[in-house]
Amino acid sequence: MKKSLFPFLALFLLLVLRRHAAGEEFPYREIQQAVEGKNYSLALKLSEQLPEKERFYLSGVLKEKLDRYQEAIKSFQKYLELEEPKLLADDALFHIVSDYYYLRNFAQAIFWYEKAEPFFKKGPLKPRVLRELAKSYEKMNQFQKAIETYQRLEKDEEGLFHLANLYKKLGNKEEAIKVFWNLVEDFSRNPLSLEAIRYLESLQKCFSPEEEYSLAYVFYRNRLYREAEKRFSLLLRRREISSSLFAKVHYFRGKSFFYLSDYEKALEEYDQIYPESSELHYEKGRALQKLKRYQEAISEYEIAADGESLWQATRCYAKLKNYSGAAKTLEKLFYSSPKEEVRAKASYFLGKYSEELGYDEKAKTAYNRITQLPYTFYSYRACQEGKINYPNFTKNIQDIDPPLPMNDDKIYLSQLNKKNPELQKALLLLKLGISEEAISELKKMEKKVYNQEERWILFYLYQEARAYPEAIALGTVIKEKKLRYPLYYQxxxxxxxxxxxxxxxxxxxxxxxxxxxxxxxxxxxxxxxxxxxxxxxxxxxxxxxxxxxxxxxxxxxxxxxxxxxxxxxxxxxxxxxxxxxxxxxxxxxxxxxxxxxxxxxxxxxxxxxxxxxxxxxxxxxxxxxxxxxxxxxxx
Structure with a gap:
């Protein structure tokens, strides 16, 4: 299939969808408009005119929106009682179990969860299904089943937290401590890890130096620098601390002081660490720069010698009005960095500092480099300052509004529809105005897409669902700038x-x-x-x-x-x-x-x-x- 037909196929599918929605027989377009305007009562009334397979499912969703959960359950059950094929059977099951859980009818929730669970062995809904099933077992005092279900959640912080609390509730102190530690070590930046620390300190009488470090690190990761510094400080008083842990504690205590704006104390901590790494030299440079000890900062940055360190060294040279040193460092940064924005930044400031030194030709050369790079803040500033003409990097932009497809493309779309259950479901859900669920199906489909034809179809369907962030992300993959920078809500x-x-x-x-x-x-x-x-x-x-x-x-x-x-x-x-x-x-x-x-x-x-x-x-x-x-x- 020719590359030029990719967008045609997508538009054809969209036109088919809209033709269905605008059909005279059923009020799809009116339902879509009512749902988008959150007039769910009107949409529910209009849904009575739809065929049974569509009416029962849509009415269930709309009744949920209206907080009529018991009625919603009946609608979804009627949908499941229909003859095969039922395209949205697994979705209907999920709605039923969620509604029973919401109504706190945990016995029925468990019955339907167990019935639905095979449909969700994989995919984004699996963690939620297992969490709610485990909570339902817990509410019904079926604790062993709850534990087994929580254990099936892999790397799920919420599931771990509930499992640890269940162990605590059952008096199994040893297992509770083990799970809380899993939370602290594997999810140090999650606020639940802070809750885990509170429980650990109530369950465990003493901690090893390594454990104390893990607890302090959680506070650091959650940007609670005062508490982190306090805990690192207490840890340093322990005699049995190893040399490697000693270095880590001083390093993160120093960074805590830095974020607390106590730069002198940060330096004192860094000076306790040996051997010195490039990362440590960079952190020393940052603290010295904040203290306006620019020459010392430059020395540290030049030892670190990575891209960010070279840039900060330039800032220090500029503060000292040593534009010659700044220019030399910028040249080094320009040629060493693979990042286009960094190279644009280096070029802009090299031009600026070369002008300060009276090197007009060198400045002109530096500014002209910016025109060879993509748009950045620095191309904008160079244009504002009149150093370069406004660059036009997007010549020969293709028109991305494709004409109608040729007839033989219908065969391809029919085959594509058959091999993509997510696409079939998304089309049906969009037709019914259930955009949130349609978007979920499109996201599943996106994980399986490897060619441009299907990407174009996805792009147009994301637009139809008003999923503009997803459409823009896909436009970036398709490599069409007008798709990446659209005129939505024009x-x-x-x-x-x-x-x-x-x-x-x-x-x-x-x-x-x-x-x-x-x-x-x-x-x-x-x-x-x-x-x-x-x-x-x-x-x-x-x-x-x-x-x-x-x-x-x-x-x-x-x-x-x-x-x-x-x-x-x-x-x-x-x-x-x-x-x-x-x-x-x-x-x-x-x-x-x-x-x-x-x-x-x-x-x-x-x-x-x-x-x-x-x-x-x-x-x-x-x-x-x-x-x-x-x-x-x-x-």
């Missing part, structure tokens, strides 16, 4: 960009970095939706926009979220004199923090390189890189 973005006097391509770039256009994403900081607005900021914006009927749930609505994000970014631009870079920094880290950092460094390039938060540092650069891609592709 009408809304253009509307509110115009209203608040913003460059729409910049807004696209912010959405791209914040959520990859996912409207339901919630971050660990509780930021919601497309432009990742946290609830307090949403309330502040609503008051400023005089929206009296506002509530936090509205941030899940794309129009509200995009409008709020655009409004807020305009306020930040007004605050920071229309400086895009500073406003992006403020969007991620907050305007107060950005203003305080700006007091310490008012040169824009130096400001960015000294942003203390790693997340914000990379955020600014990624948005600016995406901004250039969007401008190149569409402007």
């Amino acid at each position: 009408a809304l973005i253009e509307q509110y960009s115009k209203k608040y006097n913003l460059d729409p391509y910049l807004v696209f770039s912010i959405l791209w970095q914040e959520s990859r256009f996912g409207k339901g994403d919630v971050s660990s900081a509780s930021a919601i939706g497309l432009m990742q607005i946290i609830p307090p900021t949403g309330e502040w914006i609503a008051k400023r926009m005089n929206q009296r009927d506002y509530r936090t749930e509205k941030l899940f609505e794309p129009e509200v979220n995009i409008a709020f994000g655009c409004y807020y970014f305009r306020q930040l631009l007004n605050t920071f004199d229309s400086n895009t870079v500073l406003s992006l920094c403020a969007y991620n880290a907050g305007p107060e923090r950005t203003a305080s950092w700006l007091k310490e460094e008012n040169d824009l390039d130096e400001f960015v390189e000294n942003i203390p938060f790693s997340e914000t540092y990379h955020y600014v650069k990624k948005v600016i890189s995406a901004y250039q891609e969007y401008q190149s592709l569409y402007k």
